[in-house]
Amino acid sequence: MSEDFLTSGIIGSAIEVHTALGPGLLENTYKECLYYKLCKQGFNVEKEKAMPVIFEEIKLDCGYRIDLLVENKVVIELKSVVALNDVHLAQTLTYMKLGNYKTGLLINFNVYRLKDGIKRLINGF
Numbered sequence: 001m002s003e004d005f006l007t008s009g010i011i012g013s014a015i016e017v018h019t020a021l022g023p024g025l026l027e028n029t030y031k032e033c034l035y036y037k038l039c040k041q042g043f044n045v046e047k048e049k050a051m052p053v054i055f056e057e058i059k060l061d062c063g064y065r066i067d068l069l070v071e072n073k074v075v076i077e078l079k080s081v082v083a084l085n086d087v088h089l090a091q092t093l094t095y096m097k098l099g100n101y102k103t104g105l106l107i108n109f110n111v112y113r114l115k116d117g118i119k120r121l122i123n124g125f
Helices: 003-021 027-040 086-099
Strands: 045-050 053-055 058-060 065-070 074-079 103-108 118-122
Touching: 003 027, 003 074, 003 103, 003 118, 027 045, 027 065, 027 074, 065 086, 074 086, 086 103, 086 118
Parallel strands: 074 103
Antiparallel strands: 045 065, 053 058, 065 074, 103 118
8 A cells, every 4th residue: 555545544534533523632532533443444553653762782662652653654643732843743753764664644633624733744855
């Protein structure tokens, strides 16, 4: 499956979750519902995937976790905040770099229209 196909399906599912629940809930609620929707569609989804940091010759488990990883290709970082800022963007890009993933979605569910809370990211381009 291509990243374009995956991101299209993920965004569609995220919109369905947002339409059903609306803004204002905790991030974890949206994560569980989106995880359920994506699994129901047959996507291979990992939740809270651990991201170790490699420093020189050692592997450090520092507690970094990707919210959702779809088909081992697309990183999804979920937020429920007033506004996305550069730190959220940097966090998502860092996860993409650490795992050598090409595509990421940063999704903020705390918006009136979900399309205003989605950022699609490409690593290394």
